[in-house]
Amino acid sequence: MEHTKAYQEFKKNGNTKFVRYSEGAEMYHMGVSKFMQMAKDAKAIYKLGQLVLVNLKIFDEYLETFHIVDDEFYK
Numbered sequence: 001m002e003h004t005k006a007y008q009e010f011k012k013n014g015n016t017k018f019v020r021y022s023e024g025a026e027m028y029h030m031g032v033s034k035f036m037q038m039a040k041d042a043k044a045i046y047k048l049g050q051l052v053l054v055n056l057k058i059f060d061e062y063l064e065t066f067h068i069v070d071d072e073f074y075k
Contacts, residue, residue, distance in 0.1 A: 021039070021052065024039065039059055
Protein backbone atom coordinates (compact mmCIF):
# COMPACT_ATOMS: atom_id res chain seq x y z
CA MET A 1 0.00 0.00 0.00
CA GLU A 2 1.43 3.30 -1.05
CA HIS A 3 -0.37 5.28 1.66
CA THR A 4 0.96 3.02 4.40
CA LYS A 5 4.53 3.62 3.19
CA ALA A 6 3.89 7.36 3.17
CA TYR A 7 2.51 7.18 6.71
CA GLN A 8 5.50 5.18 7.95
CA GLU A 9 7.83 7.75 6.40
CA PHE A 10 5.86 10.53 8.09
CA LYS A 11 6.13 8.82 11.48
CA LYS A 12 9.86 8.21 11.04
CA ASN A 13 10.66 11.81 10.08
CA GLY A 14 8.20 13.44 12.46
CA ASN A 15 7.16 15.90 9.75
CA THR A 16 3.75 17.52 9.72
CA LYS A 17 1.69 15.81 7.07
CA PHE A 18 -1.70 16.69 5.73
CA VAL A 19 -3.99 14.17 4.06
CA ARG A 20 -7.46 14.10 2.56
CA TYR A 21 -10.17 12.17 4.33
CA SER A 22 -9.94 9.13 2.06
CA GLU A 23 -6.15 8.90 2.43
CA GLY A 24 -6.31 9.21 6.21
CA ALA A 25 -9.06 6.63 6.51
CA GLU A 26 -6.96 4.18 4.52
CA MET A 27 -3.84 4.91 6.59
CA TYR A 28 -5.66 4.26 9.85
CA HIS A 29 -7.68 1.31 8.51
CA MET A 30 -11.06 2.82 9.31
CA GLY A 31 -14.07 4.03 7.42
CA VAL A 32 -14.08 7.50 5.92
CA SER A 33 -17.02 8.71 8.04
CA LYS A 34 -15.30 7.54 11.25
CA PHE A 35 -12.05 9.25 10.24
CA MET A 36 -13.95 12.45 9.38
CA GLN A 37 -15.68 12.50 12.76
CA MET A 38 -12.48 11.81 14.68
CA ALA A 39 -10.61 14.50 12.72
CA LYS A 40 -13.39 16.95 13.57
CA ASP A 41 -13.32 15.95 17.24
CA ALA A 42 -9.53 16.33 17.25
CA LYS A 43 -9.83 19.79 15.68
CA ALA A 44 -7.30 18.65 13.07
CA ILE A 45 -9.16 19.91 9.99
CA TYR A 46 -7.91 22.63 7.63
CA LYS A 47 -10.29 23.95 4.97
CA LEU A 48 -8.91 25.74 1.93
CA GLY A 49 -11.88 26.59 -0.25
CA GLN A 50 -13.29 23.21 -1.31
CA LEU A 51 -10.15 21.33 -0.21
CA VAL A 52 -10.24 19.77 3.26
CA LEU A 53 -7.03 18.45 4.82
CA VAL A 54 -6.36 16.69 8.12
CA ASN A 55 -3.21 17.34 10.13
CA LEU A 56 -1.95 13.87 11.12
CA LYS A 57 0.18 15.16 13.98
CA ILE A 58 -2.88 16.61 15.71
CA PHE A 59 -4.92 13.53 14.79
CA ASP A 60 -2.30 11.19 16.31
CA GLU A 61 -2.26 13.16 19.56
CA TYR A 62 -6.02 12.86 19.78
CA LEU A 63 -5.94 9.16 18.95
CA GLU A 64 -3.52 8.54 21.84
CA THR A 65 -6.23 9.67 24.27
CA PHE A 66 -8.00 6.38 23.50
CA HIS A 67 -5.00 4.23 24.47
CA ILE A 68 -6.07 1.60 27.01
CA VAL A 69 -3.46 1.15 29.72
CA ASP A 70 -5.57 -0.69 32.29
CA ASP A 71 -4.32 -4.29 32.60
CA GLU A 72 -7.78 -5.40 33.73
CA PHE A 73 -9.14 -4.58 30.27
CA TYR A 74 -6.95 -7.27 28.69
CA LYS A 75 -8.05 -10.08 30.99
